[in-house]
Amino acid sequence: MKLTLKIWRQKNSQTKGELKTYPIDGVEGDMSFLEMLDVLNEGLINKGEEPVVFDHDCREGICGSCSLQINGEPHGPDRLVTTCQLHMRMFNDGDTIVIEPFRAKAFPVIKDLVVDRSAFDRIQQAGGYISVNTSGNTIDANTIPVNKHDADESFNAATCIGCGACVAACKNASAMLFTSAKVSQFALLPQGRIEATERVLNMVAQMDKEGFGNCSNTGACEIECPKGISLENIARMNREYLSASLKG
Numbered sequence: 001m002k003l004t005l006k007i008w009r010q011k012n013s014q015t016k017g018e019l020k021t022y023p024i025d026g027v028e029g030d031m032s033f034l035e036m037l038d039v040l041n042e043g044l045i046n047k048g049e050e051p052v053v054f055d056h057d058c059r060e061g062i063c064g065s066c067s068l069q070i071n072g073e074p075h076g077p078d079r080l081v082t083t084c085q086l087h088m089r090m091f092n093d094g095d096t097i098v099i100e101p102f103r104a105k106a107f108p109v110i111k112d113l114v115v116d117r118s119a120f121d122r123i124q125q126a127g128g129y130i131s132v133n134t135s136g137n138t139i140d141a142n143t144i145p146v147n148k149h150d151a152d153e154s155f156n157a158a159t160c161i162g163c164g165a166c167v168a169a170c171k172n173a174s175a176m177l178f179t180s181a182k183v184s185q186f187a188l189l190p191q192g193r194i195e196a197t198e199r200v201l202n203m204v205a206q207m208d209k210e211g212f213g214n215c216s217n218t219g220a221c222e223i224e225c226p227k228g229i230s231l232e233n234i235a236r237m238n239r240e241y242l243s244a245s246l247k248g
């Protein structure tokens, strides 16, 4: 395939960026999107030009670091996959592909396609730890009964990889899907109930402090989420927040 790439280039967070056009040839359907960018970068390096900077680590949909807005969609046109799992067979010979960083005030651009998502780390840190009795009378986790439905829902929430696609998909740049997944994974388990009140209040307060927008229930986050995190988590977090506020 021959493609035309329009890629966001930006020197650093202080400078203005712009879309630059790069033609690329010899792209195969079996290549991943990141492998296609590797080919582009090899060509740029061979010509003595600066390669395009983009985030990646595991390249198997686990770490959440790859994060590209591809033709206006976080992680591109496929569903339930991250950018590193997206294959070039989703595109056609002659296509023009626009590649930008995730856009949100709380995710400032560091360089080219890399954004600073440390706001997510601070939201998780605000959630704190769970209390575990280590006095010598520790109860074996396997002996604490957990309802099967709750265990499954908690596990599903815990599959959030913190990629930020939900924020990039939202017209308000809301982080509700991410935060609600992190709240839910503990709120659904007995071990997480001890600090549940404090946790939801602190995480929501940190989310607001970071400058993420409000949720207006459009559901774009759920559609673009590579892990299929459900909007039900947002509803659960709202219930948790309401009851925590009444207690507080």
Ligand code: SF4
Pocket (backbone or CB within 6 Å): 159, 160, 161, 162, 163, 164, 165, 166, 167, 177, 178, 181, 221, 224, 225, 226, 227, 228, 229
């Ligand atoms: S909720 Fe989905 S889109 Fe948002 S950070 Fe988690 S995995 Fe990514």
Ligand code: FES
Pocket (backbone or CB within 6 Å): 055, 056, 057, 058, 059, 060, 061, 062, 063, 064, 065, 066, 082, 083, 084, 085
């Ligand atoms: S590089 Fe780890 S999820 Fe894509």
